[in-house]
Every structure is written in structure tokens, then in C-alpha cells.
Amino acid sequence: MRRKLVLIGNGMAGVRCIEEILKLDREAFEITIFGSEPHPNYNRILLSEVLQGDTRLDDITLNSWEWYERNGIRLFVGETVTEVDIKRRLVRTDRGRVVEYDELIFATGSNPFILPVPGADLPGVTAFRDIQDCERMIEYAKTYKKAAVIGGGLLGLEAARGLLHLGMDVDVIHIFDYLMERQLDPTASKLLQRELEKQEMNVLLRKETAELFGNGRVEGVRFKDGTSIAADLVVMAVGIRPNVDLARRSGIEVNRGIVVNDYLETSVPHIYAVGECAEHRGVVYGLVAPLYEQGKVLAEAICGRKGKPYEGSVVATQLKVSGVDVFSAGEFMDGEGTESIKLYDEARSVYKKVVVRQGKIVGAVLFGDTSEGRKLFDMIQRGDSVEALSLSLFAPAALGGKGSLAAAMADTDVVCGCNGVTKGAICQAIAEHGLKTVAEVRDYTNASRSCGRCKGIVAELLEHMLGEEANRYAAKETICGCTDLSREEVLEAIEQRRLMTVKEVMSVLGWKNEEGCLKCRPALNYYLGMLYPGEYDEEAESLFVNERLHTNIQADGTYSVVPRIYGGVTTAEQLRNIADVAEKYNVPMIKITGGQRIDLLGVKKEDLPRIWADLGMPSGYAYAKALRTVKTCVGKQFCRFGTQDSTGLGIRMEQTFERLKTPHKVKMAVSACPRNCAESGIKDVGVVGVEGGWEIYVGGNGGTHLRAADLLCTVKTEDEVIEMTGAFLQYYRESAHYLERTSKWVERVGLEHIREVLFDVETRRALLERLHKALSTTTDPWRDIVENERVQQLLFRDIGDKEPVPVE
């Protein structure tokens, strides 16, 4: 008997929680969802894109109708729950439907707050909260010219931007002294206002609305100071209120939101609240990241696997307002007991501020250049001391101040005053001509040609350009022909706008070919998986057949099976088992691979799940852009020359990193002495044992582009090998282009730069943390498929044989 789970509210937070529940236990609940809107769950954050007219509802849908169906969820849209009977545990809707529940989740979100002024109910007045509002605004823009947006917060400015885009004249009315006071301090706000006014937005500050007037429909807004403006469309964007009426009527404790504890439980047993309607430790969150965190905690609790409680979130806002990058986090206003460090460049509209309390970094605002936002956010969360900020403001002292001045300069800053050469011009020359010395830079650009005082900075810039920085100046390489955007631009947009699917990325970023191609679809699949470990499920239809079916396709249309044999060490029992399976399925060829494993070749597609089940071994990922194999030599257990236990370390490495998805395939090897029987010198990561330690080599390749690996470092213990390898792999995952082997990547970004990153203790720790997060979300794909009849049906079985029976 499955327990009955009812979700009130079909929005981002609630449905995300359901997704998490399905991941933990597909069979636990019979799930019913009620949504007042007539749509499946869509990405509300992207409503402004819809308003701008280049995106359709379909493009921002997070869960399609099919998704609900596939997961056996009963969905009632356009239907509102009007009553919860907590004694009899049932809900009633406005259509008279009665549904019982064992567990009930409130995810009712927020309602837009409509000012209680005369005329608020006139036709032509709308909120900006859902698809219907969007459609209404698009409709009005076709016939009317003059819009007023009440509310100069983020939502109001997005609405205003959209209306401008639709060709209307827009007044933004704000009650406060400056715009977006919740996310910005006055200085940043003024800069923003200047940008918006450049874009033809008209901003009216310190205006309190007294009434909306009009004959039969809205014609204007009158303020308390007696002034008024004309408007045929008025958008109310003054704030949102948690939607708590139903909870309050049902006898659940409500404050501003529905009061919940650290496991999202309300005051009534078996009733939970998640998302914008919930109030946790006195805070109601409106950003997507905290809401998803809540959903995860609730899913674990409701499935009876209570894990870490939800302890609240430090909120950072990183946004693009009308094309301007804005970031703020923590306590960003100057107040009693705070000091701040500021950088204000009016000419370039760049402003940065870090707020310090008792020597600790507690908040920040960035305007115009938010590249350090992520880093500052981490510092604020950790409560780093102000010492961690170097003088060049925000270049972390961890880099030893090296290149920090160069890094902190803007491209338009002049490096060589005598000859008027900017940083941008120097960097471009370095990138384009592969310049290596100060003299070369001088000959190409004239910088440091006269008084020579800037030689030091030129040298710093050369260093600075050895790493990833160089990509910014080199000719832009787009992901593929479907877009004009580079990998970096796409990744940044994915993170900033929290794009969650391949389709969403393509539609929001204006892909020229909306179906994508062989290059970009698998690439986006990888990037989304890397950015959202455990949250993003790869799209089968965007994967090459090998990765879709977890096998290698062969020339004759059959497939091959390579099980994991850790470190190339097997047992008699394992070999017997493999032999039995090979016989049972008449496998035409059994081949020993170069990676010290066994390949069963010539298998039929529909036999694959059966073979995997009979083998009972994990996938060797011989088909994947992931860790393939860790080749080992015999090592000191038997070898006369072995200095170390290479098989032991190889097995441990393979067990640690197996299933890790990477931009391209990764091969590793461990040898126990410099004779290198495992060929560590031509692997992506090769380890060589020496007396008292291990050498780690990276970026080797034994394939098309033969390349000897570079020595990254020498370490003493196996633990250090695992740690360094892990950090290296994660940095590769995060900064390489999809399908770029480590050999190419190491050459592109430079070994020195990689060392700099990996040897910094703090950076390494952060890389490893992200690596472990990614690893913790992986499961063996063969077993998953063996246990999933639906996927077998979908991907491994043909429709089959049909006798041609003519119809008609």
C-alpha cells in the first residue's frame, strides 16, 4: 500500500521537491499535485524573457506533461485547493474534488501584492507574476503606448525592460530614494539608474501612489504629492506576499509565511511547507537556490531518511539588470559598526564594495564587473578575515599578490603612459602572437619602449596571460555554428540565469538552430551535468549512442561490453563468470584490451541489459567521456624492481574516481618504478613510484596527438596522490572545453597556471569539495538500467517484427 502524498502548488519549489523524492524512492508514494495555473511547472525566473517576446512558455517549461505522466503523478491544473481537513487528512478543491493524504506539502508560493488604492481593479492594471500576466502585457502593448510600472525592485525593472522591448514608453515609479534598495546600496543604485535612463527608461523616485484613475479602464496614476502621470497600462510590482491563507484557515501556524522547523515540518504533523510560502527561522526566501536546498532536505525527511537539517541560506544575488551585471551578498549596507573598502570608477561604471565588521568580511556589492562575486560569496560564508583581501581590492592574497595588480586592472587601463598602450592591447598581442618576453611585447606594442618604468607590469601581464586569462583575448571560439557565444559566455549565462535544460539554454541564449547539432547538444549536456551535479539528468536524446546505451557501437551494428576490472587485477572466479556469460550469449569475440580489461564483442542491443545483469560487474565506462581505466604494473608485491604498491594505488584511484564525467576520456596509469611498465608517461594522469614517494605526470596522450606527460609534482603518500589527482580532474572538468583532451588543455592553459591553482590550499579544498559532491551523486549505469524496465523499453528494445498486414 503506497502512502498518499499531496502537493498544493505546482511551482518550482514544490515540483523540485517531488523530483528529489522520486530520486530517493520512486515507489514510496502515490503523488497528487494541484496547481491553480493551467500550465505544467515552468521557470518563473525566465518570465521576463517571455515578456520580451523571443521565448515561449514551451521553452521555459521545466516539467512537461509527459514528465508527470511518466512518473505516475496525478496532476490537476487550473484547480485550487480551498480546504484542508487536518483531522480527517483530506483536501477539497474549488471543483468539489476530495483527495485524502498521508503526507501533505504546501508549496503555494507567493501572491503579488496589489496596492490597496482606489482604481487598482480597473482594466489595464496587472501584476507581473505569471504567464497570464505576461500574455496580458504583450496584448496591451499591441494597442497602447504608455506604461507605468509601480515598484523599482528587480521585478519592476524586469517588467519595465520587457515593456520597453515591446515598444512602449515606460515610467518606473518607486516609493524609495533609490532603485533596488534590497539588493544595492545607494551608490550602485545610482549607477544602475544612469544605465536604465540611457536605455530610455524614465525613473520617478519618492513617489507614493494615491490612486489609479480612468474612465472604464486605467488612464493614469496620481501620487500623494498631488502630481500625476498618464498611463494606459499599469504594472504593480511592489512586492510579493507568501500565499498563506489556506494554511491559516486550516489551523497551521502562520507568521509572515507558514512556520517550519529545520526539516520543513509545520505545526501540524504530516504537513510540510517548502519554497516562498515557508518561513524558516524567521526568514522567507525568494531565490531559487535556497528553495531547492529546502526541497532536498524535505525529500529526505519525507522518505524517512532524515539527513542534514536545513539551517538557512546566506543569500547572494547575482543578476543582470537590463544588460548590467549586479551582485550583492550578505550585509552590504554601511551601518553601525561596519567599515567598507570601496572602488568606484565612474567613467567605466564599475563599483565594488566590501563590507567589514570586526575584521571579518560580512557583505559585498559589485556593479558592472561581478567576476569576483563567487569568490567573495565564499569568503562571506566562511567569514574570512579582511586580511584575505589584498590591496589591489578583491584579488585574493592567496595568489601571493602575484599578478594581482595586472589582474585587477581593466582592459582600458593604460599600462605604458609614454606610448599610451592599454592592458587590453598588450594582452591581445600576447594572445595573438604567442609573445613570451617583455622584449617581444615591446617590439609588438611599444609598451615599455620609452622610460621603461612599466616593465614590471608588462612582465606581470605575461605571467597573468599564461593561464586561462589568455582565452579572453584570443579570437573567440564559439561552441558550434548554432551560436555566436563562446563556452565561457554560455557557462556564465547558465549559472547566472540558472538554466536547467539543453532546450532552455538554446532558447534563452538565442540559438540559431533551435534543435542544436552534434557538437552543441552533447556539450551542453556535459556542462549542465558539471554545473548541477545530482540535479541535472542527462538527456538521452542529446547523447551519442555509446553514452546513451552505455556500450560501444561496432561497425556491424552490434555492441561491446567492457566491465570494470579495477587496476587490471582480476580473480579466477571473476574470469569464470565472464567466461560463462560469454558462452551463454554466444559472444563472437573475447578480447583483452589495452587498458588491462576484457572486452566482449558482437553483442546484440537487446541482450545488453541481460548480459550486464548476469555479469553483475560495474560498467568500465569504455564508451564514455569519463575515467576509463587505471593501468598498473605488477608493483612491489611481486616485482623485483618495484618501489611501491602500484596495483593497490591503481585500484584505489579507480574506485575513487570511477563514474566521473569529464570533458573527454581520461586514462590513468600507476607504475612502481621509472621503468614505467604501465606507460604512465602517456596518460592523462600518470603516477610513477620512486623511493619514498610518487611522481604525478599530467597531460600525456598515447593517441592521435602523441604527447609526453609533464611532471606536475612529487608527493610522499598515496593520500596525496588521490588528493592531487582529484583536484586536477575537477579543475579540468570545470575549465576545459567539451572534447578537449587533457594534453590539449594543459598546453592551452599552461602547466604553471595549473600548478598555481592546485597548489593553493584553499582553492584545492574547494575543488575537492565540488569533486566529491559530483562523485557522491553517481550510480552504476548498468545496474540502473537492469533495474529499470522503462528505460530498457525506451532505449534497448526495437518495436520488433511485424508481418506486413495491409490496412484499408
Place this chain on the structure above:
Amino acid sequence: MKVEVGTLEQLPKRLGKCVRVGNRELALFRTSDDQVFAVENRCPHRGGDLSQGIVSGEFVFCPLHDWKICLKDGRVQAPDEGCVKTYRAAVKDGLVYVEL
């Protein structure tokens, strides 16, 4: 003659399915905009299994060597050359029919 080859349910969007009718092997595709196409399941290059290719709009990429084939007229796209046989497909009441 018109033959019933399966249900629309059996065709997930943008994932090909193979069906054998008598001695013919067909690849069936349902595109994002819900059109259904049927082509001979053999890439003219090296006989690749087209039903396992990546689908983009009205094209499929052969999984063996990335040849791009138009599902509408069966033509191989430049720079490669060739053609696969196409079959008229239709959907009615959730059933998929192919003209042989």
C-alpha cells in the same frame, strides 16, 4: 500498401526506433514538432543503424561516421553524398502507418 507498424506511444521524441516489416528494416522517428518519418534503416555509407542516431529537427546523424541525412527526402547532406529510401508515414488514432 499501407501497413500498421506500431503506436505513437512507442516513439519517444527525437529517439529513433527500429521496426522490421517482412524483410525490410525501417527506422521510425518522431521529431520535436510531432512529425513522424520512416526511412530505410541503413546508412548508404557503411550500413550504419540510423535508428540510433542523434536527431536534430528533420535530420538524423548516422552513429557510425556522423553522416547527416534528411528524414523527409532521404538525402545525405553535403559534403557526403547518397540517399536512403524513405517511406510515407502517417499517424491516426495513436497508431503509426507506413506506405510500403
